[in-house]
Amino acid sequence: MSYTFRARLFRTSRFLRSFEERLGVTVLLLALLFVGAQAVFAHEFRVGDIEIVHPWSRATPPGAKVAGGYFTVNNTGSSPDRLLSISSEISAKVELHEMGVSDGVMTMRPVSGGLEIPAGGKVALAPGGYHLMFIGLKRQPKQGETFSAALTFEKAGAVTVEFAVEGMGETGGMHDHAN
Numbered sequence: 001m002s003y004t005f006r007a008r009l010f011r012t013s014r015f016l017r018s019f020e021e022r023l024g025v026t027v028l029l030l031a032l033l034f035v036g037a038q039a040v041f042a043h044e045f046r047v048g049d050i051e052i053v054h055p056w057s058r059a060t061p062p063g064a065k066v067a068g069g070y071f072t073v074n075n076t077g078s079s080p081d082r083l084l085s086i087s088s089e090i091s092a093k094v095e096l097h098e099m100g101v102s103d104g105v106m107t108m109r110p111v112s113g114g115l116e117i118p119a120g121g122k123v124a125l126a127p128g129g130y131h132l133m134f135i136g137l138k139r140q141p142k143q144g145e146t147f148s149a150a151l152t153f154e155k156a157g158a159v160t161v162e163f164a165v166e167g168m169g170e171t172g173g174m175h176d177h178a179n
Contacts, residue, residue, distance in 0.1 A: 043164065048156030049077030050117065055163045057134070059143040067091070067141050069132030069149065069163055072124045075117040081155045082114040088149035092136030099128055114154065141165040 045052045055071040067090070075081055086094040096111045115130060117123050125131050132149075141147060146162045153159075 043162065045159055045161045047151075047153065047159035048081075049075055050081055050153055050156040050159070051076065052151065052159065052161050055149070055161045057141050057147070057163045057165050059165055059168050060137065060140050061168070062140060064140065065135070065137055067134040067137060068127070069094070069134060070125045070127065071161070071163075072122055072126075073115075073117050074122045075119060077155075078119050079155070080119050081117045081153050083117065083151060084114045084154055085152045086132055086149055088134055088147065090138055090141060090147040090149075091134035092138070094149065095133045095135060096130065097133050098130050117153075143167045 043054060045055075051074040053072040053074060055069065057067050057069050060067050069086075073083065083096065086096065088094050096115055097108050098111050099106060099108045101107070111130070115123060123130065141163075143165055145165045147165070148160050148162055150158055150160050
């Protein structure tokens with residue numbers, strides 16, 4: 001093997017090693033960015049023994065008058081609490097609704113008297129079940145934005161949360177929060 005050929009081979013292997021190292025560092029940084037982004041999307045709010053996990057809504061088409069709101073409520077306390085009222089900057093009023101199927105027909109009805117959060121338990125507000133209805137929208141929620149809402153609990157009191165607006169067909173991004 002000639003000296004020039006060996007020198008070229010050495011430089012090429014050094015370049016490849018250097019390229020592989022750069023690629024490895026890049027992949028590591030992207031993985032860390034992804035993990036960090038998950039933490040941003042998994043936003044949580046606390047008041048007393050109540051924790052509100054990942055409030056989110058969907059973007060709405062132009063002209064829509066209502067939007068839905070979803071989150072999970074965890075009660076870490078030793079006694080039940082009750083979600084009594086909700087208000088928001090984005091709509092004229094907010095109602096708590098429940099969806100269900102009765103005789104093969106899907107129904108949606110307002111929940112009266114609030115929503116009980118059992119001691120040491122959790123309640124998921126998710127598409128197809130309990131959820132918030134933002135009625136009389138003052139502006140259209142757009143993907144990537146946030147809007148605030150005030151939740152009032154019987155024992156824990158009031159807390160303001162930020163709803164992350166996801167795409168029209170999204171299901172909440174953090175599927176494990178509803179479990």
